[in-house]
Amino acid sequence: MGITVDNVSKHFGSFQALDRINLEIKTGSLVALLGPSGSGKSTLLRVIAGLEKPDSGNIYVSGRDATHDPVQARRMGFVFQHYALFKHLTIRENVAFGLEINKWPKARVKNRVEELLGLVQLGGLGDRYPSQLSGGQRQRVALARALAIQPQVLLLDEPFGALDAKVRKDLRQWLRHLHEEVQVTTVFVTHDQEEAMEVSDEVVVMNKGRIEQVGKPADIYDHPATPFVMSFIGPVNVLPAASGILPKEKVAASDRVFLRPHDILIQPEAIEEAVPAQINHIVHLGWEIQVELLLESGQIVNAHLSREDYDRLQLTPRQQVYVKPKQVKTFPEYAFN
Ligand code: ADP
Numbered sequence: 001m002g003i004t005v006d007n008v009s010k011h012f013g014s015f016q017a018l019d020r021i022n023l024e025i026k027t028g029s030l031v032a033l034l035g036p037s038g039s040g041k042s043t044l045l046r047v048i049a050g051l052e053k054p055d056s057g058n059i060y061v062s063g064r065d066a067t068h069d070p071v072q073a074r075r076m077g078f079v080f081q082h083y084a085l086f087k088h089l090t091i092r093e094n095v096a097f098g099l100e101i102n103k104w105p106k107a108r109v110k111n112r113v114e115e116l117l118g119l120v121q122l123g124g125l126g127d128r129y130p131s132q133l134s135g136g137q138r139q140r141v142a143l144a145r146a147l148a149i150q151p152q153v154l155l156l157d158e159p160f161g162a163l164d165a166k167v168r169k170d171l172r173q174w175l176r177h178l179h180e181e182v183q184v185t186t187v188f189v190t191h192d193q194e195e196a197m198e199v200s201d202e203v204v205v206m207n208k209g210r211i212e213q214v215g216k217p218a219d220i221y222d223h224p225a226t227p228f229v230m231s232f233i234g235p236v237n238v239l240p241a242a243s244g245i246l247p248k249e250k251v252a253a254s255d256r257v258f259l260r261p262h263d264i265l266i267q268p269e270a271i272e273e274a275v276p277a278q279i280n281h282i283v284h285l286g287w288e289i290q291v292e293l294l295l296e297s298g299q300i301v302n303a304h305l306s307r308e309d310y311d312r313l314q315l316t317p318r319q320q321v322y323v324k325p326k327q328v329k330t331f332p333e334y335a336f337n
């Protein structure tokens with residue numbers, strides 16, 4: 001089922017949590033709402049779910065106005081960061097809970113629960129209690145429970161946020177596969193840009209209650225629409241025009257130059273349009289080498305090199321080199337101060 005968010009605003013007291021949000025979520029897609037804490041991601045998810053009423057604007061589900069539908073009528077499944085399972089019920093009973101409330105016949109419940117436990121790869125663990133599972137397994141049970149009622153839409157609010165990095169990474173891949181299998185329209189909230197890029201077909205970047213950009217992960221990274229998106233998605237150097245990183249005629253005095261660390265060419269000898277710099281530090285991360293450079297203007301610039309380039313250049317701390325951006329972005333329509 002597709003969802004249309006049409007000009008939705010929401011205040012809490014004098015605070016504007018959502019500011020005229022317009023968004024199209026296609027049937028069967030997996031969309032990430034990405035933004036810093038407080039940007040309105042959870043509020044938007046809750047408005048879609050019907051847990052929160054918008055001040056103005058509408059939510060359409062499959063083209064039908066669902067703005068005033070109660071939560072249950074929307075047939076949406078949820079998983080939250082701390083979606084506590086019922087402690088005194090087994091995993092099987094937890095997953096069956098919503099189906100029994102909906103008065104499914106016993107035999108159908110049994111089949112559906114086994115099917116779901118298989119889907120979330122917890123087939124053998126139905127008789128355990130939540131306390132006997134790991135955090136990652138518990139979130140998979142929560143997903144199975146959310147999917148049990150065959151929701152039209154799955155809403156996930158930082159579902160892996162409380163888990164450690166390794167488990168989180170595994171669960172992202174697992175979620176992708178699960179989505180390919182069940183194809184249910186899914187909205188996934190995260191503040192972690194890598195997670196958003198890895199999991200979703202489409203990323204919605206939010207900031208201060210507004211949408212900054214909607215696009216495929218690669219588009220958002222390669223063609224950021226705003227300075228916020230460029231800074232939030234991936235590492236970036238933000239330099240004043242006076243840093244001298246670009247020739248004066250190529251940049252207005254009031255511009256900021258946004259430069260990705262891997263878009264910096266380092267040369268031992270002077271070449272056209274390269275500026276002199278001194279190497280401050282070199283950090284080895286195995287697959288990538290991070291080099292901190294000091295420009296003559298006193299500005300620091302971070303460059304990331306492949307292992308190959310680094311070996312070829314044989315860089316050493318305090319060495320004098322020349323640097324040239326391969327690609328930069330300025331956002332002349334934005335005023336910087
Ligand atoms: P995010 O999920 O992106 O971190 P939220 O949507 O939870 O952001 O919140 C956006 C802003 O709205 C936050 O500053 C938060 O404090 C505020 N907010 C959210 N829910 C409420 C509420 N029920 N009452 C008052 N303020 C709220």
Ligand code: MG
Binds near residue numbers: 041042043189
């Ligand atoms: Mg939130």
